[in-house]
Amino acid sequence: MDFGPFLFLATLEGLVQAAVLCLTALGLSLVFGVMRVVNVAHGEFYMLGAVIAWWVTSIVGIHPAVGFAAALAIAPLAVGAIAFAGERLILKRLDYNPEATIVATIGMLYVIQQMALLFFGPDPRPVEAPFYFRIQFPWFGYSGYKLIVVAAAIAILLIAWFVIAKTRIGLVMRATQFDGDTAQAFGIPVNRVYASVFAVGAMFAAVAAVLIVPIRQAHYLMGLDPLLLSFIVVILGGLGSIRGTIVAAILIGLSDGIISVFFSPTLAKMASTLLVALVLVFRPQGLFGREEL
Amino acid sequence: MSGADRTKAVLLLCAVIAVLFVLQFLLPEYHHLSMTRIMVLAVFAMGYNVLFGYTGLLSLGHAMFFAAGLYAAGLTVYHLEWSVPLAFATGVAAGAVSSLVIGVVALRTTGVSFMIVTMMFAQVAYLATLYFTTYTRGDEGLVLPTAARSFDVFGVAVDLTNPVVRYNIALALLAATIAIIYKVVHSETGRALIAIRENEPRTQMLGYNTFAIKLKALVISGTLSAASGAAYVLLFAYVGSTFATIQYSIDALLYTLLGGAGTLLGPLAGALMMFYVIDIASEYTVAYLLIAGLVLIVLVLFFQKGVLGTIRERWIRWLP
Amino acid sequence: MAAVTLLETKDLSRSFGGLHAVSNVDFALGEGEVRAIIGPNGAGKTTFVNLLSGRLRPSSGTVTFEGSDISGLPAFERVRRGIAYTFQITSIYPNLPTLENVMIAAQGGGHKDAGASIAERAGQALASVGLQDRAGETAGEMAYGHQRLLEVAMGLALDPTLLILDEPTQGLSDSEIEDFCGLVKEIANKATVLLIEHNMPVVMQLADRITVLNFGEILAEGTPEDIRADRQVQAAYLGS
Numbered sequence: 001m002d003f004g005p006f007l008f009l010a011t012l013e014g015l016v017q018a019a020v021l022c023l024t025a026l027g028l029s030l031v032f033g034v035m036r037v038v039n040v041a042h043g044e045f046y047m048l049g050a051v052i053a054w055w056v057t058s059i060v061g062i063h064p065a066v067g068f069a070a071a072l073a074i075a076p077l078a079v080g081a082i083a084f085a086g087e088r089l090i091l092k093r094l095d096y097n098p099e100a101t102i103v104a105t106i107g108m109l110y111v112i113q114q115m116a117l118l119f120f121g122p123d124p125r126p127v128e129a130p131f132y133f134r135i136q137f138p139w140f141g142y143s144g145y146k147l148i149v150v151a152a153a154i155a156i157l158l159i160a161w162f163v164i165a166k167t168r169i170g171l172v173m174r175a176t177q178f179d180g181d182t183a184q185a186f187g188i189p190v191n192r193v194y195a196s197v198f199a200v201g202a203m204f205a206a207v208a209a210v211l212i213v214p215i216r217q218a219h220y221l222m223g224l225d226p227l228l229l230s231f232i233v234v235i236l237g238g239l240g241s242i243r244g245t246i247v248a249a250i251l252i253g254l255s256d257g258i259i260s261v262f263f264s265p266t267l268a269k270m271a272s273t274l275l276v277a278l279v280l281v282f283r284p285q286g287l288f289g290r291e292e293l
Numbered sequence: 294m295s296g297a298d299r300t301k302a303v304l305l306l307c308a309v310i311a312v313l314f315v316l317q318f319l320l321p322e323y324h325h326l327s328m329t330r331i332m333v334l335a336v337f338a339m340g341y342n343v344l345f346g347y348t349g350l351l352s353l354g355h356a357m358f359f360a361a362g363l364y365a366a367g368l369t370v371y372h373l374e375w376s377v378p379l380a381f382a383t384g385v386a387a388g389a390v391s392s393l394v395i396g397v398v399a400l401r402t403t404g405v406s407f408m409i410v411t412m413m414f415a416q417v418a419y420l421a422t423l424y425f426t427t428y429t430r431g432d433e434g435l436v437l438p439t440a441a442r443s444f445d446v447f448g449v450a451v452d453l454t455n456p457v458v459r460y461n462i463a464l465a466l467l468a469a470t471i472a473i474i475y476k477v478v479h480s481e482t483g484r485a486l487i488a489i490r491e492n493e494p495r496t497q498m499l500g501y502n503t504f505a506i507k508l509k510a511l512v513i514s515g516t517l518s519a520a521s522g523a524a525y526v527l528l529f530a531y532v533g534s535t536f537a538t539i540q541y542s543i544d545a546l547l548y549t550l551l552g553g554a555g556t557l558l559g560p561l562a563g564a565l566m567m568f569y570v571i572d573i574a575s576e577y578t579v580a581y582l583l584i585a586g587l588v589l590i591v592l593v594l595f596f597q598k599g600v601l602g603t604i605r606e607r608w609i610r611w612l613p
Numbered sequence: 614m615a616a617v618t619l620l621e622t623k624d625l626s627r628s629f630g631g632l633h634a635v636s637n638v639d640f641a642l643g644e645g646e647v648r649a650i651i652g653p654n655g656a657g658k659t660t661f662v663n664l665l666s667g668r669l670r671p672s673s674g675t676v677t678f679e680g681s682d683i684s685g686l687p688a689f690e691r692v693r694r695g696i697a698y699t700f701q702i703t704s705i706y707p708n709l710p711t712l713e714n715v716m717i718a719a720q721g722g723g724h725k726d727a728g729a730s731i732a733e734r735a736g737q738a739l740a741s742v743g744l745q746d747r748a749g750e751t752a753g754e755m756a757y758g759h760q761r762l763l764e765v766a767m768g769l770a771l772d773p774t775l776l777i778l779d780e781p782t783q784g785l786s787d788s789e790i791e792d793f794c795g796l797v798k799e800i801a802n803k804a805t806v807l808l809i810e811h812n813m814p815v816v817m818q819l820a821d822r823i824t825v826l827n828f829g830e831i832l833a834e835g836t837p838e839d840i841r842a843d844r845q846v847q848a849a850y851l852g853s
Contacts, residue, residue: 038405038408038409094594100593102351102405102408103546103593104593104594106546107585107586108590110589111586113582113586114586122579231413264424266424267424270420270421273420274413274417277417278398280409281398281399281406281410282401484716485717485721488706492704492706492707494704498666499692500722502687
């Protein structure tokens with residue numbers, strides 16, 4: 001294949017990566033933005049989403065599309081419920097102390113991951129795509145489902161943007177993010193907002209995983225990569241900034257996809273991880289954020 | 294701490310070392326080997342504790358210092374055929390240099406940012422062990438040849454394949470580490486470390502260059518961790534990428550939290566308990582790390598002072 | 614009071630975004646003086662002393678101490694040179710024993726009194742505020758008034774040339790304030806004192822001279838009598 005088409009293919013792969021990363025990182029960013037909690041277990045919610053999707057589709061065996069639709073509804077809800085419970089039982093009791101919550105979410109990471117190993121086993125499991133069609137470009141055919149993933153991610157992001165920017169739910173969230181104490185004084189049930197935000201953050205990761213699981217298989221260790229990538233994205237975009245997160249996700253998703261095609265993926269990961277560490281040290285407001293007072 | 298309390302503390306430390314010495318004659322073979330490993334890992338956790346327990350800085354990347362010692366010592370023996378003492382010194386030096394460099398950069402951040410930055414640097418180090426697979430053989434790792442594991446010290450032949458030799462070298466390293474940390478903690482540096490842990494802005498306004506002191510703590514901490522890594526590869530003859538994973542960083546945190554952060558013997562107690570809990574659990578299930586997760590959550594929720602920290606608070610105020 | 618100038622600022626300014634918290638302040642403090650800085654809320658008092666102590670960097674201008682320019686020095690260096698700062702909001706080591714609090718200070722200061730050990734100097738500082746009987750108590754468990762005194766003892770243990778007291782009487786009872794004034798007078802025998810204070814009777818009783826800040830600028834300066842008579846100052850305080 002010539003360079004041009006090859007780059008085009010790499011860009012398409014990058015787009016899929018970016019779409020999924022956008023959703024996952026948005027969840028992490030939302031939780032950090034509103035609660036100031038760094039959720040190290042975020043990748044495990046992603047993994048749970050994929051695993052539950054496999055489980056649902058393997059039970060609902062009528063037609064792949066029916067199973068997938070059921071998974072798309074059930075997996076995020078189940079993951080959200082688990083996250084909600086974790087928030088109530090653990091994070092709330094720590095009074096959201098930043099360092100204690102990180103240690104606790106590391107614990108949650110192990111617990112969720114190992115539970116998945118216990119009940120789901122160590123083998124990767126495939127999930128059938130809801131439909132098959134190929135889009136034929138002049139140089140190669142490309143999976144239509146992958147493009148649907150990109151479209152679905154965009155649709156979900158638009159809905160999320162609408163909810164956050166235009167509805168009362170969004171207003172309550174932003175008020176809580178801005179100043180929890182004042183929000184509480186104005187009658188906003190800050191506690192419930194926190195639990196809900198934590199659950200919604202996890203649901204974003206779960207949805208991303210359900211979308212991607214027909215392309216990659218479900219596996220109990222699959223959470224680590226999206227976790228690190230989401231960290232990278234959230235830090236580059238500026239901690240807690242949703243717009244920055246999305247811009248960074250597209251940038252990292254695309255460049256990761258493209259670089260991985262041409263160079264060693266390990267080298268690409270090393271470079272981006274190092275970049276992120278340095279950004280956090282020398283430009284803590286992120287590459288796209290503005291300096292605060 | 295009064296003079297009498299200090300005497301009691303030193304006596305206790307000596308007693309612990311004496312018990313460990315006697316233990317080697319009583320333990321069956323399997324536990325003899327386990328104890329050797331535990332002592333080496335305890336040195337890693339004790340190094341971690343200098344930074345976390347005494348200075349109050351929570352690093353999530355200490356595996357990179359452990360791995361720095363491990364790889365520096367292991368690769369020089371394997372590829373350059375350096376002698377064991379020289380390789381050990383190289384491992385320790387690698388820890389000192391890497392912690393100095395990482396510290397100068399990472400200590401510009403505090404709190405959560407420091408945790409993430411150290412984690413990210415450690416991840417880069419881990420990926421590096423995979424990337425330079427020509428030298429490291431990545432995940433698969435390298436086994437040191439038996440011939441490279443014996444050496445002469447002043448005419449005395451030392452054979453690291455001998456379990457008795459290994460046990461006593463590990464014990465000597467542990468004893469030296471305890472002595473070093475005791476000395477540091479009871480010096481003016483130790484007072485400054487604790488001051489920073491308790492109230493950093495105030496410490497700055499009392500004339501302390503807190504950045505320089507934190508850097509010193511990180512270098513001591515990283516160097517001890519690297520010494521543990523170097524000892525590990527030389528004693529057990531294997532080096533691989535697993536030792537650089539975040540799992541090892543979290544193990545150091547886990548041992549320290551469980552035993553009691555900011556207590557001298559806490560990391561040893563934590564390493565001992567966790568090692569055996571995991572060892573026993575792994576006989577029954579593949580998901581033995583579940584225990585590590587649960588222990589972390591329970592500690593942070595109900596038991597933040599750890600075992601020895603709680604004992605010190607409730608009963609024995611002079612506990613070192 | 615035409616003594617040697619100990620500390621001097623020239624054109625000292627600091628702005629936050631568009632807000633000029635301190636602008637173009639020329640200020641001189643003589644050795645051995647007790648100087649009070651007063652001014653309405655938001656006048657820039659705290660920003661000004663933070664510029665002196667090095668907790669903040671100036672946007673422009675210089676700070677000179679004992680004849681050398683210290684504008685670029687970090688806070689801890691200034692402390693070692695003899696500028697001690699006690700916090701407005703009590704900032705001690707609540708989990709450590711009282712004596713250990715003062716020992717940390719005695720070890721940190723740069724003015725090493727040749728011969729006296731850290732423990733001796735800490736003991737003296739603790740005794741001079743009258744807390745010697747509480748040396749073994751956990752600092753955070755003492756009464757608030759005692760914590761304020763500990764804060765001052767930590768300043769004294771640094772053996773400072775200049776002691777900056779930021780709102781030292783805030784939250785103290787009347788009788789505690791009276792004792793405190795006696796303490797400051799004693800300290801003034803050995804060190805220059807810069808006092809940021811709201812409580813006007815305390816200021817009038819202690820200060821040799823008073824500097825009034827308003828909107829980040831020096832509004833007036835003079836003896837307590839001068840300031841009491843100053844119409845501009847009265848206007849600023851009445852908010853007209």
